[in-house]
Amino acid sequence: MSTGYPFDLILFDLDGTLVETAPEIADAVNDTLQACGWAPVEQQQVDRWIGHGTRELLVQALAHRWGQPADAVRADPRFGAIEATFGTHYLRRCGTRSRPYPGVRETLQALRAQGVHLVVLTNKEARYTHPVLEAHALTALFDRVISGDTLPVKKPNPLAIEDCLLRYAVPRERCLLVGDSSIDVATARHAGVAVWAVPYGYNMGEPIAACGPDRVIPDLSALAPAVLGTAAAPFTV
Numbered sequence: 463m464s465t466g467y468p469f470d471l472i473l474f475d476l477d478g479t480l481v482e483t484a485p486e487i488a489d490a491v492n493d494t495l496q497a498c499g500w501a502p503v504e505q506q507q508v509d510r511w512i513g514h515g516t517r518e519l520l521v522q523a524l525a526h527r528w529g530q531p532a533d534a535v536r537a538d539p540r541f542g543a544i545e546a547t548f549g550t551h552y553l554r555r556c557g558t559r560s561r562p563y564p565g566v567r568e569t570l571q572a573l574r575a576q577g578v579h580l581v582v583l584t585n586k587e588a589r590y591t592h593p594v595l596e597a598h599a600l601t602a603l604f605d606r607v608i609s610g611d612t613l614p615v616k617k618p619n620p621l622a623i624e625d626c627l628l629r630y631a632v633p634r635e636r637c638l639l640v641g642d643s644s645i646d647v648a649t650a651r652h653a654g655v656a657v658w659a660v661p662y663g664y665n666m667g668e669p670i671a672a673c674g675p676d677r678v679i680p681d682l683s684a685l686a687p688a689v690l691g692t693a694a695a696p697f698t699v
């Protein structure tokens with residue numbers, strides 16, 4: 463059913479789009495490195511490793527610290543135990559230094575009131591996605607949460623988008639992906655849906671405009687029905 467708003471389905475990236483997560487991810491990485499007796503990494507490095515899932519981020523941090531290729535880290539017999547240690551630290555850190563970006567909660571509430579289907583589409587593993595969303599009381603604002611390990615493939619594979627288009631019976635041209643990275647732009651392009659990007663997130667250190675999203679929006683308030691929609695829905699806070 464059409465909502466009177468330009469989109470019936472909006473998928474949101476998590477890290478760097480809905481929630482600033484990098485500071486507590488860096489804390490958890492450095493807790494782990496310290497517990498193993500290795501020197502810490504810098505926040506700026508962690509920012510650039512976000513996008514392919516938190517496990518991959520840990521692989522990149524260890525590859526950097528050990529001076530070895532990522533494949534060697536993945537194959538290292540110690541990796542499983544180090545990942546388990548990281549998981550403990552990350553769950554302890556969840557919600558301590560992350561925060562939703564300006565306009566996120568209000569916009570999601572207003573879109574829900576308009577009847578738009580809202581989905582989180584992240585490469586972060588489900589065991590971390592849910593605690594982050596819970597820490598900021600965001601879970602209930604979404605119809606569905608698709609993490610990096612929910613389906614057999616993750617972004618930039620478009621399977622999650624295709625699955626949502628079918629599930630909610632939404633035509634492709636009424637679906638929007640909102641993200642912060644080249645991975646999000648590629649995912650939307652593979653699915654043939656619109657993609658808008660925020661400039662404040664993590665795009666491996668590159669400006670997001672260079673990735674060619676359909677629009678760069680200053681923050682999520684640009685999506686609010688009162689700003690974008692044709693229907694006069696109240697902009698509730």
Ligand SMILES: O=C(O)COP(=O)(O)O
Nearest residue numbers: 476477513514515584585
């Ligand atoms: O966990 C990650 O590296 C990426 O998460 P994102 O897809 O929400 O940006």
